[in-house]
Amino acid sequence: MTPDQYCQDKAASSGSSFTSSFRFLSQDRRRAMTALYAFCREVDDVVDECSDANVARTTLNWWRNEVAAVYGGKPRHPVCQALVPIVKQFKLPQEHLLEIIDGMEMDLDQPRYADFKSLQLYCYRVASVVGLLSAEIFGYSDRQTLKYAHDLGIAFQLTNIIRDVGEDARRNRIYLPMDEMQQFGVTAADILNARETENFHKLMAYQIERARQYYRQAFDHLPVVDRKTQRTGLIMAEIYQAVLDEVVASGCHVLKERVSLTTRYKLWLAFKAWLKN
Secondary structure, eight states: OOHHHHHHHHHHHHTOTTHHHHTTSOHHHHHHHHHHHHHHHHHHHHHHHOSOHHHHHHHHHHHHHHHHHHHHSOOOSHHHHHHHHHHHHTTOOHHHHHHHHHHHHHHHHOSOOSSHHHHHHHHIIIIIHHHHHHHHHHOOSSTHHHHHHHHHHHHHHHHHHHHTHHHHHTTTOOOSOHHHHHHTTOOHHHHHTTOOOHHHHHHHHHHHHHHHHHHHHHHHHSOGGGTTTTHHHHHHHHHHHHHHHHHHHTTOOTTTOOOOOOHHHHHHHHHHHHHHO
16 A cells, blocks of 8 residues: 555545545645645544553654654655655645644643633644645645635634534543633533533534634635635635534534534535635
């Protein structure tokens, strides 16, 4: 199996909304995005699948060494081997790949967030940085596009957090800011025990509006000159906003249910967004 084939298999097995948009890219950009996504999945899996925090931390340090090898050595992992020509072609900064690992490591140290400011750092590392790397791969003329990529990444991660409240709680993780939970009269015990109260629904409505605001900010930042090159990000946005809409339409029962879209529906949304943009 070649490094590129490994990345394709890794991306395909995830069932993520991201991969539905890759088929609209040119071959070299699709290859780059698939490798980047596979890298994100690999380091995320370290934290999600390893029950020993010390082992997970050691493994993440191994990945940091692999990233260093991508930029000046011989990486051993097929994902990093696939990244070698990509970081050169698209001039992807090494520090961005390392920040993604830093974000994943936060899950080992910080199962709660005191306020939105502290949550923003996590969202930046695990999502905005991916958006910035994606913008480099897609191409842009106006640096304002990087503000769009940053905010769109935050919007995507907030959507994930809203959709996965119950799933994260079962891993003893709460990504809802603690001060906002207190403001709406929702306790950590409510989340961990899946108590769906009226106050919980008010809290989630607040989170959903914030996510929508980040989508609006992102779209406002995107210059017209770069709208065509960034179409893949806009396709992703169409799909992620549909997830958010489905959460609302289903009654926001995210403590016990996880909303997902069918592959066919995601492809239809992707095609519609491609024609629109």
